[in-house]
Every structure is written in C-alpha cells, then in structure tokens.
Amino acid sequence: xxxxxxxxxxxxxxxxxxxxxxxxxxxxxxxxxxxxxxxxxxxxxxxxxxxxxxxxxxxxxxxxxxxxxxxxxxxxxxxxxxxxxxxxxxxxxxxxxxxxxxxxxxxxxxxxxxxxxxxxxxxxxxxxxxxxxxxxxxxxxxxxx
Numbered sequence: 001x002x003x004x005x006x007x008x009x010x011x012x013x014x015x016x017x018x019x020x021x022x023x024x025x026x027x028x029x030x031x032x033x034x035x036x037x038x039x040x041x042x043x044x045x046x047x048x049x050x051x052x053x054x055x056x057x058x059x060x061x062x063x064x065x066x067x068x069x070x071x072x073x074x075x076x077x078x079x080x081x082x083x084x085x086x087x088x089x090x091x092x093x094x095x096x097x098x099x100x101x102x103x104x105x106x107x108x109x110x111x112x113x114x115x116x117x118x119x120x121x122x123x124x125x126x127x128x129x130x131x132x133x134x135x136x137x138x139x140x141x142x143x144x145x
Contacts, residue, residue: 012040012078021062021089022069029058033074033085040078046145049124050083053141056117057087065091065137073136082126087139093132096139097122 015036019029033054037047061072066089073088102115122128127142 012036012076014075014077016073016075018071018073020069021058021066021072023062025069026058026062029072029074030055033076036076036078037083040083041081042083042143042145046083046143050085050141050143053121053124053143054085054087056121057139057141060096060117061087061089061091064094065089081145082142083145084140084142087141088136090136094137095130095132097128097130 017032019025019032021029030051034047034051037050042050058072062069070089070091073086075084075086075088077084096118099115099118100112102111102119104116104119118128121141124143125141126144127140129140131138131140
C-alpha cells in the first residue's frame with residue numbers, strides 16, 4: 001500500500017490503494033475502506049453509512065465501468081472529523097449525479113428502474129461530487145462524524 005503523507009493538515013495521512021475490482025475482490029476493497037474508517041475514529045453510525053455508500057459505488061463501478069473487472073483507485077483522507085473517500089476508475093465517462101432523482105413515494109410498479117443507489121449515497125453522505133479528469137471518473141464522498 002502506498003501512502004502519501006500530508007503535513008499541511010492534522011489527521012490521518014492520505015492513503016492511496018489500487019485494486020483490481022471484481023466480485024471476488026469486492027470484500028478486500030470494503031475491508032480496506034472500513035479499516036481506514038476505524039483508524040480515523042469514525043462512529044459506528046458513520047462507519048455503517050460509509051460502508052453502505054462505498055458498497056453501492058463499488059457495485060456500480062463493477063457493473064458499469066468494467067465488464068470483466070478493472071482497476072479502481074481508492075484515495076482516503078481524514079481531517080478532523082471529516083472523512084473523504086475518492087473512487088477513481090477508467091471506465092467510460094459517467095456522472096451518476098446527473099441521474100434523475102427517483103420518486104421514492106411512487107408505487108414500485110410505477111417507478112423507473114435505477115437511480116436508488118446514488119440516491120441512497122447522497123442521503124447518507126455529507127457531500128458527494130463527481131469529475132472526469134485525465135480519462136478517469138472520480139466520485140468523491142465525504143462524511144462528517
């Protein structure tokens with residue numbers, strides 16, 4: 001695991017790790033994210049919310065960015081009581097934040113499939129942002145705990 005230390009802010013150093021994401025390696029990625037969250041001192045509630053959001057994001061990367069697995073870079077940083085996770089992949093450009101907000105009050109039979117995952121991510125996280133840079137999708141989630 002490669003770590004880059006930042007002396008400009010108090011908190012845990014920025015950590016960067018690259019995984020070859022497949023259904024088989026999914027739990028390794030989640031274990032890494034959860035271990036960082038615990039080391040950062042996240043509350044159990046925040047850890048659970050970050051885990052749900054991360055799981056949803058990784059499932060979408062696995063399903064839509066790559067057909068047979070592919071690299072996903074995870075960058076993590078904690079400053080004070082704010083944890084940041086960046087998910088970076090080289091799949092086709094796709095901004096999940098452009099997706100229509102689903103009508104969760106409509107009967108299931110009347111709903112359009114899709115969009116619930118990113119809806120959930122947005123509800124659980126303090127901030128969510130997307131950018132496409134240098135041929136990579138970058139989805140960033142932030143959580144105050």
